Amino acid sequence: MDKFSLVLLLMFLFVSVLPLTAQHDTIALKEVEIIDFKGNITGHPVDRINPATIFQTSITDVGILLSAIPNISGVRKGPNGFDPVIRGFKYSQLNVLLNGATKIEGGCPNRMDPATTHVDINSITDITVYKGPYALKFGPSFGGIINISTWQPQFSNVYTTHLKGNVGLQNNGYGYNSTLNLEGSGKMFSYAIVGGTKNYGNYRDGAGRWVNASMQQYNSSAKVAFKIGGKSVVDARVDLSQGRNIGFPALSMDERQDKTNIYTINYKGTNVSKIFKLVKINGWMSVVNHTMDNKNRPISDTVVAVSVIEAHDAGVRGSVKFNMKQGTLESGLDYEHIYKDGKRTKSMIKQPGLPVKNESIWSNAVIDNMGIYGEYLLERKAINWIVSGRVDFNSANSNPMERLGINDLPFYFEDSTSSKYLNFSFSAGLTWKLNVNNRIIFSLGHGVRSPDMTERFIVLLPVGYDRYDYLGNPGLKPEANNELDVEFKHYSKSNWYFDGNIFLSYVTHFIGSKRVPSSIARPQTKGVLGVKQFVNFPAVWLTGFEASLESPAEKQWHLSINAAYTYGVNPTAPGYKIENGQVVDEYVIKNDPLPEISPFETNVSFQYKFFNGKLVSMVNWRWVAAQKAISVSYGEQTSKSFQVINIKINYKFSSNLTVWGGVNNVFNKTYFEHLNRNIIGSSAPLYEPGRNYFVNFIFNF
Amino acid sequence: MKKLTPYLILVVLLFQACVKQQEVSVIYEASQAVSAFSVSYQNEYGLLVDTIINPQSNQDIWRYKMFLSKGDIVYLSGKYDDINSGLKLSIIIDGKVFKEQYSLGDTVNYLIVSGTIPY
Numbered sequence: 052m053d054k055f056s057l058v059l060l061l062m063f064l065f066v067s068v069l070p071l072t073a074q075h076d077t078i079a080l081k082e083v084e085i086i087d088f089k090g091n092i093t094g095h096p097v098d099r100i101n102p103a104t105i106f107q108t109s110i111t112d113v114g115i116l117l118s119a120i121p122n123i124s125g126v127r128k129g130p131n132g133f134d135p136v137i138r139g140f141k142y143s144q145l146n147v148l149l150n151g152a153t154k155i156e157g158g159c160p161n162r163m164d165p166a167t168t169h170v171d172i173n174s175i176t177d178i179t180v181y182k183g184p185y186a187l188k189f190g191p192s193f194g195g196i197i198n199i200s201t202w203q204p205q206f207s208n209v210y211t212t213h214l215k216g217n218v219g220l221q222n223n224g225y226g227y228n229s230t231l232n233l234e235g236s237g238k239m240f241s242y243a244i245v246g247g248t249k250n251y252g253n254y255r256d257g258a259g260r261w262v263n264a265s266m267q268q269y270n271s272s273a274k275v276a277f278k279i280g281g282k283s284v285v286d287a288r289v290d291l292s293q294g295r296n297i298g299f300p301a302l303s304m305d306e307r308q309d310k311t312n313i314y315t316i317n318y319k320g321t322n323v324s325k326i327f328k329l330v331k332i333n334g335w336m337s338v339v340n341h342t343m344d345n346k347n348r349p350i351s352d353t354v355v356a357v358s359v360i361e362a363h364d365a366g367v368r369g370s371v372k373f374n375m376k377q378g379t380l381e382s383g384l385d386y387e388h389i390y391k392d393g394k395r396t397k398s399m400i401k402q403p404g405l406p407v408k409n410e411s412i413w414s415n416a417v418i419d420n421m422g423i424y425g426e427y428l429l430e431r432k433a434i435n436w437i438v439s440g441r442v443d444f445n446s447a448n449s450n451p452m453e454r455l456g457i458n459d460l461p462f463y464f465e466d467s468t469s470s471k472y473l474n475f476s477f478s479a480g481l482t483w484k485l486n487v488n489n490r491i492i493f494s495l496g497h498g499v500r501s502p503d504m505t506e507r508f509i510v511l512l513p514v515g516y517d518r519y520d521y522l523g524n525p526g527l528k529p530e531a532n533n534e535l536d537v538e539f540k541h542y543s544k545s546n547w548y549f550d551g552n553i554f555l556s557y558v559t560h561f562i563g564s565k566r567v568p569s570s571i572a573r574p575q576t577k578g579v580l581g582v583k584q585f586v587n588f589p590a591v592w593l594t595g596f597e598a599s600l601e602s603p604a605e606k607q608w609h610l611s612i613n614a615a616y617t618y619g620v621n622p623t624a625p626g627y628k629i630e631n632g633q634v635v636d637e638y639v640i641k642n643d644p645l646p647e648i649s650p651f652e653t654n655v656s657f658q659y660k661f662f663n664g665k666l667v668s669m670v671n672w673r674w675v676a677a678q679k680a681i682s683v684s685y686g687e688q689t690s691k692s693f694q695v696i697n698i699k700i701n702y703k704f705s706s707n708l709t710v711w712g713g714v715n716n717v718f719n720k721t722y723f724e725h726l727n728r729n730i731i732g733s734s735a736p737l738y739e740p741g742r743n744y745f746v747n748f749i750f751n752f
Numbered sequence: 753m754k755k756l757t758p759y760l761i762l763v764v765l766l767f768q769a770c771v772k773q774q775e776v777s778v779i780y781e782a783s784q785a786v787s788a789f790s791v792s793y794q795n796e797y798g799l800l801v802d803t804i805i806n807p808q809s810n811q812d813i814w815r816y817k818m819f820l821s822k823g824d825i826v827y828l829s830g831k832y833d834d835i836n837s838g839l840k841l842s843i844i845i846d847g848k849v850f851k852e853q854y855s856l857g858d859t860v861n862y863l864i865v866s867g868t869i870p871y
Contacts, residue, residue, distance in 0.1 A: 296871060307823065346823050346868040355825055355868055398825055400866035404792065405800055405827050 095185040095437065095480050095494055096536050096552055098123075100178040107699060107711045109221045109745035111228060111249055111266075113167035113175070113199065120180055121597040121615035124649040126162075127727040127737060129299035129306075130224065130251060130264035134165045136726060137182055138554065139593045139617045139648040140194025143503035144530070147197045148189055152333035152368050153315050156389050158341025158360035159306070160412055160505055160514050163299050167197070169292055169311045169339065171270035173217060173230035173247050174201045183554065184498020184532045185478040187441040188370070188381055188426045192476065193500040193532050202234075204241040204276030204286050211236055214752045223743035224264065226251035241276040241286075253298070256738035257721030263347070266297040283320040289313070301728035301737045303513070303576075304343040304358065313337045328379070329372035336365040341393075348731075350577075353401050358412060360393030378429035378436075389418040391504050414450035416468075416508045420501065421445075433484055440477040445501035445529070446470065449508045452523060454575065463511060463572050468525045470507070474499035480536075488543065494536040502527040506562055506585045511575045515564060516646050516728070517685045519583040520574040522567065528587050533557045546603035556593040563588050565625050566634060578732065580627070581634050591645060593619035607660050614653040619645030624684035646685040650678035650692075650725055667701040669713075678725040688734070693722035712746040776869055780816040780828045781842040784854070789832040789839055796820055800827075810837070820869055826850070827866040833859045841865045 098120040110116050114125040114133025125133030126141065137145055147166040148154060157164040177200040181192070189196045215232040230247035249268040253261050269292065276286035294309040313335065320330040339362040345351050370383025391413040399406045424441035451466040478496030485491060502524075505514055509523040538552040564583040572582040595617035602610040624643035628636035658669040674694040681687040699713025719742040727737040780793050788806045795801050796818040805814045820826070832839040838856035842849055843865050851865040 344823070347871065351868055400825060400827055401864055403829055403831075403862040403864065405794060405829075405866075 095478075096182045096492070096538055096554075098180045098182070100180075102176050102178075105172060105175055106217055106219075106747055106749050107701065108713070109219060109715065109743060109747070111172065111251065111268075113170055113172055113178070114165070116172065116175075117167070117178065117180065117197065121599060121613045121652075121654075122182075122595060122617060122649075123180065124652075124724065124726050126647060127724060128161070128163060128301040129297060130254075130266045131268075131294075131297065132163045132165060132168045132299070134162050135167060135197060136647065136649065137180065137195040137197075138556070138595055139619045139645060140532075141647065143500060143506070144194040144532075145197060146190050146192055146195070147199070149199050149313070149335075150201060150315070150317070150333075151189065151198055151331075152317070152366075152385075153313060153335040153337065154190075154364045154366060154387060155311070155313065155337040156339065156362040156364040156391065156504070158309070158339045158362045158391075158393065159343060159358075160360075160509055160512050161302050161304075162514075163297075163302055163304075163306055163343065164294070164309055164339070164341060167199070168294070169309075169313070169337070170199050170201070171230070171245070171247055171268075171272070171290070171292060173228070174232070174245050174270070174272065174290075176200050176203060183478075183494060183534050183536055183556075184476065184496035185439070185480060185494050185534075185536075187424050187439045187476050187478055187498070188383070190368075190385060190387070190422065191420065191441070191443050191474065191498065191500045192496075193498045193530065201272075201290075202243045202245075202274050202288070204274075204284055205234075205236050206238060206241055206278055207236045208238060214750070216750045217747055219745060219747040221251070221743055221745040223740050224251045224254035226265075230270075239278045241278075243274045244272070245274075246271045254740040254743075257716065257719045257741040258738075259741070260738070262738060262740075263298040263300050267295040268297075269293045269295075282323050283318065286315075286317050288315040288317075290315075298347065300730050303348065303731050304345050304356065305347050306341070306343050307346075307357075308340075308342045310340040311337065326373050327371050328374065329381075330370070331383075332367070332369045334367045336363065338363055353399070355398040355400055356395055357398075358393060358395040360391065360412060362393075363390040364388070375427065376429075377431075378427055380425060380427050382423075382425040384421070384423045386422075387418075387420045389504065391416045408455075410454060411450075411510065412512065413504065413508055414452070416447070416449035416504055418445070418447040418501070418504060418507075435482040435484075437480045438478070440475070443472075443474040443476070443499070443501070445472045445474060447501070447507055447525070449525070452508055452510045452525075454510050463522075465525070468508065470502075470525050470527075472501050472529050474501060474529050488541060490540045492536070492538040492540070494538075495534070497531060497533050499529050499531045501529045502562060502585070511572060511582065513576045513579055515583065515685070516687065517583070518579045519564070519566065519581055520572075520576050520579050521564065522572055522582055522584040524585045527562060527585055528560045530562050530587070531559045533559065546605070548601045549599070551596065551598040553596045554594065557590060558592065559590045560587040561589075561591040561621070562586075563591075563621065563624075566627060566637065578632075580629060580632065588621060588623070591619060591621045593617060593645065593648075609656075609658045611656040612654070614651070616651040617648050618680055619648055621645055621682075621684070624682070626684055640683050643684045644680040644682050644687075646682035646687045647726055648678075648680070649675075650680075650690070651676040665703050669699050669701075671697045673697070675724070688729075688736075690723065690725035690736075693720060695720055695722065707750060707752055709749045709751075710746065711749070713744075715743040715745065716741055718742075774822055775819045776822060776846050778818050778820050778826055778869070779842075779844040780826075781844060782814040782828070782830055782839065783812070783842075784810050784838050784840045785812075785832055785834070786810050786837045787834050789830055789834075791828060791830045791841075793829070794825060794827040822869050822871045824869050825866070826869060827864075829862045829864040829866075831862050835859050839863055843867070845869060 112131040155166040181196040212235040228249040234243045247270045272290040274288040290313040297306040318332040344357040366387035368385035372381040393412040397408045422443040426439035429436040449468040454463040456462040480494040511520045534556040541549040597615045599613035624640045626640040656671045677692040723736040840854040842852040
C-alpha cells in the first residue's frame with residue numbers, strides 16, 4: 052500500500068470516532084414518478100441499478116456498472132471509458148444524461164472518454180436506463196436513455212451534518228479508490244462537498260500477461276441547494292474531474308490529461324400553483340479539455356503525436372407537469388449547443404530541424420438542437436396509457452474539413468459543412484393490468500436522431516472498429532428507429548418475480564460506413580486498408596429479448612437469474628476482398644450481421660444472509676456464449692464462449708462501517724468480451740483482468 | 753475543532769488532486785569532434801536552437817543542461833563536415849544515458865538523438 056492509501060485509511064479511522072450529528076428529521080423533496088412493480092415506469096421498458104451495488108465491487112467505471120443490466124454491455128479500449136451498448140445501439144444512438152438534463156460531450160474522436168467516464172462513480176445515487184425510443188421527454192431518444200443521478204438535495208428541521216466515504220483496494224491493477232462526501236442540511240438549505248481519487252496500475256490477465264491499463268482520476272464537487280417558499284428548490288453544482296496517464300492499449304494514443312468541469316443550475320417547483328404540479332428548469336455547461344498522445348508507443352521514437360481537444364456542451368431545458376382531464380401532461384422544451392475544436396500536433400523527431408505538422412481534428416464544429424416535447428399519461432383501472440411526441444430542429448456547421456499534405460497543400464477539402472434537420476419522434480405505450488399478478492406492456496416508438504460530430508465532421512482518422520480511416524459526411528440524413536417492445540411481468544403469490552421482454556427494431560437511414568475510392572481521399576494512418584465515409588444505409592433491423600427471474604426479497608436467501616440476446620442485420624452491406632493488405636474488389640453481402648453486438652449472456656446470482664443480515668455472502672456465475680454472428684463488412688472477429696465466477700462477502704460492523712470484500716474471476720480465467728477492441732496494431736484481443744481480490748470500506752456518519 | 757475536522761479532511765483530500773509534474777534533469781552532450789560542427793537542440797522552452805561549436809580537441813565536450821517534465825520531447829541533432837573524424841551525441845536523463853549516437857566520417861546525413869522522456 053502506498054503512502055496516500057495509508058494516510059486515507061488513518062484519516063477514516065480517525066473520523067470514525069468523531070461524534071457527528073445523527074440523521075433525523077430529514078425531509079426529502081424528490082420528484083414523484085409513477086412506478087410499476089419492480090421499478091418500471093408505466094408503459095416503457097425501464098431498468099434501474101441499485102445504488103448500493105456501486106460500493107460492493109471494485110468497479111471503476113459507470114459503463115461497467117451498467118453492464119449488470121441484461122442486454123447492456125460496453126466497448127472496452129482501456130481501463131475505463133467503457134462505451135455502453137444497449138441492445139446493439141451505441142455511441143450517439145444512446146442519450147446519456149446527468150440528473151435528467153445535463154449532457155457531456157467527450158473530447159476523444161475515438162471515444163476514450165464517453166460521457167459516462169466524466170461522472171464520478173462514487174457520487175452516483177441512481178442509474179435509470181430507458182430502453183428503446185420511448186422516453187422522449189429527456190431529449191432525442193433513439194436506442195435508449197441512460198440517466199445518471201447524483202446528489203439530490205434534502206432538507207431537515209434541525210441542522211445536520213453527515214460524513215460518508217469509502218476506501219477501496221484491489222490487487223490486480225493494484226491500487227485504490229477513495230471518496231469523502233460531506234453533506235449538510237437545514238430547514239432552508241442543503242449542501243454537499245465531495246472529493247475522491249482513483250489510482251490503479253496495470254493489470255494481469257488470466258494467463259499472467261501484463262496489460263498496460265493504469266489510470267489516475269481525481270474528482271471533486273460542490274453542491275448547494277436552497278428551499279424557496281416551501282415549494283421550490285434551487286440548486287447549483289460544480290463538478291470537476293481529472294484523468295491522468297490512462298493507458299488505452301486498444302487505441303493509438305493514451306489519455307495524458309483530461310480536465311472536465313460541469314456547471315449546473317436547477318430549479319424545481321412542486322405544486323407551485325393549482326394548475327402546475329411540477330415545474331423544472333435546468334441549465335448546464337460542461338467543458339472537457341482532453342489531451343492524449345502516443346508517447347508510450349513505439350512509434351513515438353519517430354513521430355510524437357499530441358492531440359488537444361476542447362469540447363463544450365451547454366443547454367437549458369424547462370418543463371411543466373399538470374393535470375389534464377383524467378391524466379397528467381408533461382410538456383417542455385430543451386436546447387443543446389455542442390462545440391468542438393482541436394488539433395493534433397506531430398513532431399517528426401527523427402528528421403533534421405524537428406519539423407512539426409498541425410492537423411485539425413475538429414475545426415470550430417457546432418451542433419445546435421432545439422426540441423419541444425409532450426408526454427401524456429393516463430392511468431385507468433385495467434390499462435395505463437402513455438403517449439409522447441417531440442419535434443427537434445437540428446443544425447450543424449464547421450470550418451472547412453481539410454487535411455493538409457506536403458507544403459501545406461490540402462489533399463482533402465470540403466467546405467460544404469452546414470446541415471439543418473427537422474425531426475419528428477413519437478411513442479405510445481400501454482400497461483395492461485391483467486390481474487394483480489400479471490401485466491403486459493406494449494410499447495411502440497419512432498425515435499429520430501441527427502448525426503453526431505464524428506459522423507458529420509471527422510477527417511481521416513481511424514475511429515471505427517475496422518482498419519480504415521474515417522471521413523465525416525455533413526450531408527448525412529437523420530437516423531430513425533422504429534421499435535416495438537412487448538413485456539410480460541409476473542409476480543407470483545409467493546413473491547417470485549418474472550420479467551420477460553422481446554423487441555423488434557427497424558432502423559431507417561441507418562448510419563454506417565462505406566469505402567470511398569482513393570481519388571476522393573487517401574488514407575493517412577499507417578496500416579489501414581483505405582478510407583471509409585459515413586453513409587446512410589436504407590434500413591437495418593435488430594431483435595432480441597431479455598428475461599429475468601428473482602426470488603422473494605424477504606427470504607434469507609436470494610436467487611436472481613437473467614438472460615439476454617440481441618441480433619442485428621444489415622440486409623445489403625458492402626463487402627471488400629482484401630489481398631496483401633489491399634482492397635482489390637467490392638461486392639454486396641446479403642444479411643450481414645451488424646458489428647459490435649454482444650452475444651447471448653446469462654447471469655445467475657445467489658446470496659445468503661447470516662446473523663440477521665449482518666453478514667451476506669454472494670456468488671455470481673456469468674456465462675457468455677461465443678459470438679459467431681459477426682459483420683463481414685467490418686472485418687469483425689468471432690469471440691469465444693467463457694464463464695466467470697465472482698464471489699463477494701459483506702459484513703456490517705455497525706451503522707457507521709460496512710466492509711465488502713471479494714474475488715472477481717475466482718478461477719483466473721483468460722477471457723475477453725466480444726466488444727473489447729483488439730490491441731492496437733495487432734489481432735490480439737484486449738483480455739479482461741485475471742483474478743482480482745478487492746476490499747471496500749464504507750463509512751457513514 | 754471537532755466540527756472542523758471533517759472539513760479539514762476534505763480539504764486534504766481535495767489537495768491530493770493537485771499532483772505536481774515531476775521534473776527530471778536533462779543534459780545534451782556533443783563530443784569526440786576535433787573541429788567546428790553545428791548542433792540543433794530543443795530547449796526547455798520548446799524552442800529549436802541552432803549553434804556552432806568549436807572544440808579544441810576530441811576531449812572537449814559541449815553540454816547543455818536543463819530541467820524538463822516527464823513526457824517532454826528531447827531533441828539533439830548535429831552536422832559534422834570533417835570526413836576524418838567523428839561526432840557523438842548523447843542525451844542524459846537523471847544521470848543515465850537515454851539516447852546516444854555516433855557517426856564517423858559521415859558528412860552527408862544529420863546525426864539525430866531524440867525521444868520523449870519516459871513517464
